[in-house]
Amino acid sequence: MDTGLILYAGAFGLILIGIGGIVLSHHLVRIIFGIALLEAGTNLLLLLATWRDGASAPIIVDGRVPALMADPVPQALVLTAIVIGVGVLAVSLGLALRVQQAWGTLDIREVRRLLERAIDDEAGVTPASSLDAPAVSGPLPGGQEERA
């Protein structure tokens, strides 16, 4: 089978797995790993942009010019992109750690709910959805304390 085809399939496969991981999973670490896979896929795609089978590095040794040279530009770009990706990965894991320490959860839905509540509390508004706050204003069975 054609090597180029396999590589392209790998790149798009990684991108799809990455996007799937970001969109479908709820665990923050899985989402972050999804980002890492997505970045790996795009990096591979960038490398493949000018990839040619059997090309050698574009270095002239002893005046001999290689017959088929690889384009060095995407490789330089991918190197930069990998460095940026690793930095962002570290920052995101650090932030996830802080959130886990403070709120005791890594579930993105739970984090989102707690974040909304923190913003609401700070602003001094009641929660927006009727699930959190029933529409009736009078005393409820169970009382305020139990609901809170």
Add this chain to the structure above:
Amino acid sequence: MNSLALLIALPLITAFLLPVIDRVSTFAARWIGPMVLVVTGTLGVMLWQQLGDNTVVVEFGGFRPPLGIVLYADQLAVMFAVAATVGTLLLWPDSGEDRLRRSILALLLAAAGSGLALSGDLFNIYVFYELTAVVSYGLIASGGTAQAHAATLRYLVISAFGAALALAGIALVYQATGTLNLAQLAQLAPHRLDNLQGLAAFVLLLVGFGVKAELFPVNTWVPEVYASTSGRIAALLAGVVSKLALVVILRLLILIFHQPEALQIMLVLGILGVISGELAAWRARDLNRLLAYSSIGQLGIMFIAFAVPGTAGLYAGLAVALHHLVVKPALFLLAERWGGALDRLTGMAATSPLGAALFVLLSLSLIGVPPLPGFWAKLLVLINLFEQDNPLYLAGAAAIVAGAALEVNYLFRVAAALYQRQDRDEPRLAPHHLGDLGVATLLGTALLAGTFAITSLGNRLEQIAGQAADSDRYIQTVNPEPAP
């Protein structure tokens, strides 16, 4: 003109030297950051004057493009580089104990912002964009609370997703053309990118860079982040950073992607942004999130305006962008102390007359009440939309008008609350910081001055837009060696 690179290099170097300077003298470390921005801001304005009607290219290391990397300066680029520098200076985020780190991040933001505006190379744009992104993570998380960390994390996930998509778009562009220099791309695009691959690349780049520009589907971070961070940082992100991302999208659109479908996709996303943003702002019950959602709506108007082909759309969109650049930071500065629930604001005009008056002035301009600049900007957009003989553009005009009606409703609700008499003896909100109020007053004064100089401002802006829309001029100025 080589000193153009100093706009990027000087803040960058200072940022990395700042920890060392802090070891020697805390006082120097505190003041050297703003001083550097004063210097680069002045330099930028001088270069802008010098530039006049010319366009200039700076080749790094003397290598000609496409091998060399270039900075491209036309009036649009220099204007936004100056806006990034001066904006960061005015909204200098040094408060609390983490002063040093925030100063470093602010300097990096100024450098990356100038780089985004001036860069003439697609990959450099990506790098500066990522730098801006990482700096904004740091700035938002510098609040130090669990809330700030969680908001940053959710922002980071969307932003990293967008950046990866943008990189995939760059890969598609490179695959089709084999170059990253914008001028050479502009030469090659009509032959090699006027197809489905080009359109796919544009959508990837639009969504990727759209994260910072608060584009419709990728803007869920906006309310959370602006409500979880300080007013100054929210002002920086909503006012300055979003416009820089917009300028990048604009450049790509003018130079590379000429398909009518590209404009229509942007138009539809802009319309959805206006509708969703304004409706959410109308429902918001605290000032921070109200302003955040209204900012999504305003950015939507800009996307609609830029979807109008030719210089006219560019002119109208730039007018809205510059207006928003002045107004929204001032409003966020006022929201620093007034950010809570709207009913807490009742009667605040009695204790803070200047703040309340400013809020009313800025709101009127944001809605578009004549003769304030916001009115002329929106009018220009609407005229251009009506001139297009296409129902989609008319839908855009309808969305803007409906959005303005909602803006009237929710902004006047706040203004009415401010001027309501309050008899109950409740604890008042703390007064504004003098610095915040001062900068807000400065921006309000600039808005008023703009009202009186609206004709000359308009002419100048039209000229800037005409220059930026001229892609042949871009190619001639950069003059890349012919493609192999």
